[in-house]
Structures are given as C-alpha cells and as structure tokens.
Amino acid sequence: MKNSDKSPFYVGYLGLPKELSAFYKLLIPFILLMFLLFSLWHSISQKSAGAGVWDLTTPVTLSGVMDTEPYPVLRIPSDNQFGMRSVLLVGLGKQPVNDVAIKFKGKSLALTGNYISRGGYEMLEIVGAEAIELLPVAITLPDVSIRTIAKTTLVGEIVDSKCFLGVMKPGEGKTHKTCAALCLMGEMPPIFVVKNAKGERAGYLMANTDHKSAAEISVPHVAKPINITGQIIRRGDQLILHIDKDAFGDLNQAERLAYGPSFAEEIYTANSQGNFCNIPVKA
Amino acid sequence: MSQGYVPVQWNSDKKKYDLYLWLGVILYIVVFMGVSSAVFKGVAALSPAILLIRAFGSCAFLLLTMVLCIGPLARLDKRFLPILYNRRHLGVSTFLVTLIHGIIVTVWYNGFGVINPFKSLVSAHHDYGSLAQFPFEILGIAALFILLIMAATSHDYWNKNLGPSVWKSLHMFVYIAYGLTIAHIALGALQTDFTGFLPIMGFLSVLIVGALHLAAAFRENRNDLYLDRDEGVNIGHVNIGPWQTIENNQAITVAIDKNEKVAVYRYDGNKLAAISNVCKHQLGPLGEGKVIDGCITCPWHGYQYRPDDGQSPPPYTEKISTYHVSLDGDDMLLDPNPLPEGTARPVTLIPNTDKLTAEANAS
Numbered sequence: 001m002k003n004s005d006k007s008p009f010y011v012g013y014l015g016l017p018k019e020l021s022a023f024y025k026l027l028i029p030f031i032l033l034m035f036l037l038f039s040l041w042h043s044i045s046q047k048s049a050g051a052g053v054w055d056l057t058t059p060v061t062l063s064g065v066m067d068t069e070p071y072p073v074l075r076i077p078s079d080n081q082f083g084m085r086s087v088l089l090v091g092l093g094k095q096p097v098n099d100v101a102i103k104f105k106g107k108s109l110a111l112t113g114n115y116i117s118r119g120g121y122e123m124l125e126i127v128g129a130e131a132i133e134l135l136p137v138a139i140t141l142p143d144v145s146i147r148t149i150a151k152t153t154l155v156g157e158i159v160d161s162k163c164f165l166g167v168m169k170p171g172e173g174k175t176h177k178t179c180a181a182l183c184l185m186g187e188m189p190p191i192f193v194v195k196n197a198k199g200e201r202a203g204y205l206m207a208n209t210d211h212k213s214a215a216e217i218s219v220p221h222v223a224k225p226i227n228i229t230g231q232i233i234r235r236g237d238q239l240i241l242h243i244d245k246d247a248f249g250d251l252n253q254a255e256r257l258a259y260g261p262s263f264a265e266e267i268y269t270a271n272s273q274g275n276f277c278n279i280p281v282k283a
Numbered sequence: 284m285s286q287g288y289v290p291v292q293w294n295s296d297k298k299k300y301d302l303y304l305w306l307g308v309i310l311y312i313v314v315f316m317g318v319s320s321a322v323f324k325g326v327a328a329l330s331p332a333i334l335l336i337r338a339f340g341s342c343a344f345l346l347l348t349m350v351l352c353i354g355p356l357a358r359l360d361k362r363f364l365p366i367l368y369n370r371r372h373l374g375v376s377t378f379l380v381t382l383i384h385g386i387i388v389t390v391w392y393n394g395f396g397v398i399n400p401f402k403s404l405v406s407a408h409h410d411y412g413s414l415a416q417f418p419f420e421i422l423g424i425a426a427l428f429i430l431l432i433m434a435a436t437s438h439d440y441w442n443k444n445l446g447p448s449v450w451k452s453l454h455m456f457v458y459i460a461y462g463l464t465i466a467h468i469a470l471g472a473l474q475t476d477f478t479g480f481l482p483i484m485g486f487l488s489v490l491i492v493g494a495l496h497l498a499a500a501f502r503e504n505r506n507d508l509y510l511d512r513d514e515g516v517n518i519g520h521v522n523i524g525p526w527q528t529i530e531n532n533q534a535i536t537v538a539i540d541k542n543e544k545v546a547v548y549r550y551d552g553n554k555l556a557a558i559s560n561v562c563k564h565q566l567g568p569l570g571e572g573k574v575i576d577g578c579i580t581c582p583w584h585g586y587q588y589r590p591d592d593g594q595s596p597p598p599y600t601e602k603i604s605t606y607h608v609s610l611d612g613d614d615m616l617l618d619p620n621p622l623p624e625g626t627a628r629p630v631t632l633i634p635n636t637d638k639l640t641a642e643a644n645a646s
Contacts, residue, residue, distance in 0.1 A: 009573045010364040011585035016296060023362050028303050035307040036314055042341055043318035045479030051326040093395025169330045173475030178407035182396035224416055
C-alpha cells in the first residue's frame, strides 16, 4: 500500500499533534451531538403502553368479601348493574396470595394494598399480613353463580394480568414473554387480549372449565398471537373465558399477518382512558 | 511496549478519551430517560425500569457500532488514529453498558418470581424452529459473554501470554457479537414493534459498518502491490518498482502471498529497509506507520522497530522478520524470502541522493 497520507501521525505516548486539535474540537462535539439526537429520536419514537396504573404512592383500603375462584378476588358491593365490582388480588413481585385467599375465603375483610387498574379491570397488590383486617359485620353480595354466554373462538394474545394492567408498561409482547411466563407460574391471573380491526382491545379473564386457575396451562402459549376456543361465562361483574388444555391453536401465516403487530398501541388521549376495556368487542 | 504491566497506562489523552466517552453515555441515558418521562407521563407513563432497559440496550448497540467503525476509519483517514489507540477503553465501556442492560432485564423481567431468575431468562422460550418465537434472549447472552471475554482479555498481559495471533483471533469474535446483537434486536424488540428508532438504527449500523469495511478493504487492495512469490523465489528477487514511489519516512506495502505482506520503508531520505508488515503487538499494519526518531512506528499503538534489524529498541524485546531489498537503477528488488526475526542486513543506500538526505535532515 502506498502510504502518502500527509495527516499528522498520532502516537499515544507522544500526545496529540497540534495539527489534530482543530479536528477533534469539531469531532468530539459532533459525536456527542449524535448521541443526543439518537437518544432524542429513540425516546420520542416509542409507543404508548396505555393507561394502566400502578399506584405506589398511596395505599388503598377496600372492603368486601374474599372469593378464591377462579382467582383470589375481593367482591365489593356496588351500585353498578351487577351489584358488585370484583378486584383481583395478587402478592408482591410475582408471588401469589392463594394461601391467604383460601384462609379467608367467604370472610368480610378490609384489604390494604397498592391499587392497579386498566380499562375497567381492578387489582390490589397485597403487601403483607398486616394489610388484612377482618370486618365485624358481614357484607352481603348479590348472587355470583355462573351464567353461560356463548362458545367462541377468538384470536389474541395471553398476557399476565398484573403486568398488563399497569405494573409493567408495556407488559405485553415478545420482550415481556419471560416475565409473563414467570408471572403465570406465580399464579397471576391470565387475560386473553383480543382486538378488532379498529385496534380496540378487550381482555377476557381466563379460567379452566372447572372454574379454577388456567395460569399453568397458559404458560406455553403466553405472549404470542394464538387462537383460543372456549366458553364465555359471566360471574358477577366478571366476564371469563373457560378453556381446557386443548383450547389453544397456532395461527397460520395468513391469520398471523391479518392479526398484525403483536403489540397494539394503546390509543391514549387526555380525554380517554385508552382503548382497552374488560368488555367484549367484535373480533 | 513489552516492559511490565499495570491495569491502565494512564496519560492525559486516555483520561480525556474516557471523560468524553462516558459523557456521551450519560448524555444518552439522561436525555432518553428525561424525554421519555416528559412525553409519556401520568397514566400513560412507561415503566422506568423498561426505559432503562431500552436506554442501556440501544446505547450499547451504538457503542458496539462505533467500536467496529474505528478500525476501517483509521485506515481510511489517519486523523482517526487517536480513537483507535484507545479503542480498548471503548470496548470495555461497551461491555459495561451491555452488562447493565442485561442486569436490569434479568432482575426486572425475571426476578421476584417463583423460580431462579437465570432459569426464567432461558426457559420461557422453547421454539427454536420459529423466527417469530425464537428465544432472542439467548442471543443477547451469547453476545454479552463474548464481550465479557474480550473485556477481560483486553490487556497487553493477555496479548503477550496468549500470543498476538490467538489474542487477535479471540478479539475478532467482536464480529460474531455484533451479528448476535443484530439478531437479538431483530428477533426480540423488533418482533414487538417494527417502527421507530430501532429498525432504522439497526439498518444504518449494518450499512455504515459494512460500507467502511468494504471501503478500507478496497483501498488496501487497490494500493497493495501484489506479487507472485514463486517467481521471486525462483529468481531471488522481484521488481517492486522505483524507489521514488515511497515518501520519505513512509512505506509501500507489498503482498508477496495471501497471508504475507512486506513493508518497504524509505528513511533518512536515501535509505531503504524491508520488514514484515505485521506488528508483534496486535498485528497492526506497520506499512501504514511512519519512521519516528529513527524507528519504524506502528500506527495502532506506537510499537517501534529499528529499520536495520527489525528489533525494538532496548529495553523492549519485540522482533520481526526482515527482508533483503536492493536497487537496479531506480527499481527496487525485493527478496521475498524472510530472514529470521531480528536479523540485521546491510542498509540499502540510494546513490546520488545528497539532495534528499539534506531534505531529510532539514525535516
């Protein structure tokens, strides 16, 4: 190679030649400016993860009746059309509260914890045994027997409810898959999120056909577009998809393309709470 | 050079290098966190831990891209040599930023659960037969492992003890780490969201890294003088052209076969010396160096060799092969057979060049 470069020759132990000072006075700010612009570009090009809330600032105390099926839930009297609202109960981190729920099943309690909510779903993160207080007067609730609505096949993605409803934003998609699987192993209730052509989304709480937890059988299918065939039922104010281990089906190529990106951006404005809700939409 | 080892041989340039490097990293992270928190606020706020994962992950990718650009940039334009000289600091910093990304991912996504975080990290995905569902985490872990090995051995102690060839081969794994990182992004984050910064940045990175390497290779191929070694062996020498093609205190590089290059230097105005083109330190291209203080000086890290015998000046002990070069009129004749490392041979003087010598002395 002909080496006729007239540039000043740099040797570390001799220091920077004076002739290169001007070059580096331009190059260093240029590189720093590139870092700044790339960071700016990356930050503003992110997608919204919806209007989920995980309030760690003010613990919330809720009073109701403990139920354990299909998941630990506090049923609270309400003046809505169902006469109650159901608040899912989870433990700290990715830990369940099943033992506590079984211990206090049917009891009227005041529970204190961190409030989590998104699109009509409510959840309480119980922070310890001292957060549970037995109420002296029993709370009465309307009938919560199961009402069958329809058998259906839906296309969507299984998420773990705790992350999706607000603890992790975003709490869905492939990058969140290991976390979602771990949450389901910890008995976090699975939710099947479906969407329609407009991008509006709804979530069905999932349970086994015996109305017990479907978390374990959902683990291999979490965080990817699939179809599920099951029975939609209503219990109190909760809409639940009853499934068995054969309910899951993979999408073919055409169905996969029709489903679109696995992460559907939550359309959030100052005047709305996002386009996710816990009522069904036309898939 | 080869005398003693300290963790870092600090000088003011290295301190400035690290200062600006980490200023860039901190600027990137702080701006990303600040702007993300300002754009997505209230109930639309994104998780701080996930923002940190994104910030450190994308910053590590930018740094890795820079690491790979420096080599060809410095060969295309010597003004970039100061960045190459301290490249190991950039490499170790890239590893540290990548490690922070990995730690936050492991703790946030895989901690606090009912199984070991590391088991969670590698066990949630099983579908190695599907690109869409491929366990991309394993690709990131493999890239991080390579960067760890490179950072841990990024010191002259390891270069000396492993030998420059093994050490260099080990550090060429950076290209595998880069490929794994591209795949990690493509089969991970881009499977969730194929819009915005990451796909464009990934494409630009591959384009720039590829183009710079091609440009550097093209320039090397264009400028190298290629010879048939067998021809030279048979007749004892090959004609490599007139000595006037070599600038004073610089060299031309002659490829005498696929894996062997010779740097032919002109120095002191009227002296010619041929040595191996490969520096003993990190196999740097000596033919792209210069003669400084009477010694051939490697452009990468300043290792020096005497032109007359290919030995580093005392107390240093490196030796490289030397070659015979002679003159036939203005044409240089190179014997392609290397002499043993550190072998002295008569200096070839260019006759009737008093004027050149005077110029050299004046410069």
